[in-house]
Amino acid sequence: MLDPNEKAVFDGMVTQLRADDPRLAQRWDRLCRPKRRIRTALAFLLWTTAPLCIVFGGWTGLIVAVVAAAYGAVLYLKRGPGTGETLWPSHRKPRVAD
Numbered sequence: 001m002l003d004p005n006e007k008a009v010f011d012g013m014v015t016q017l018r019a020d021d022p023r024l025a026q027r028w029d030r031l032c033r034p035k036r037r038i039r040t041a042l043a044f045l046l047w048t049t050a051p052l053c054i055v056f057g058g059w060t061g062l063i064v065a066v067v068a069a070a071y072g073a074v075l076y077l078k079r080g081p082g083t084g085e086t087l088w089p090s091h092r093k094p095r096v097a098d
Contacts, residue, residue, distance in 0.1 A: 047068075
């Protein structure tokens with residue numbers, strides 16, 4: 001873990017780098033956010049495998065199907081724009097030790 005002073009210096013360097021190179025900042029932001037298409041495709045994959053788990057898995061398959069369907073719903077609901085966080089949010093203020 002970084003010392004608060006080192007963290008403040010690091011946050012200042014990242015802020016300066018974001019200001020100097022906006023294309024790099026855009027790439028960082030994209031790395032932190034999962035693709036919407038991937039989440040949607042994974043949700044549909046989970047929903048289509050849920051009935052197969054019930055048919056071939058019995059009671060255990062039913063439990064797996066419920067978990068898969070619930071997680072598919074979570075993925076599908078999180079696919080909207082602006083849900084990902086950036087690596088270094090610019091609105092955060094560094095803490096300074098007293």
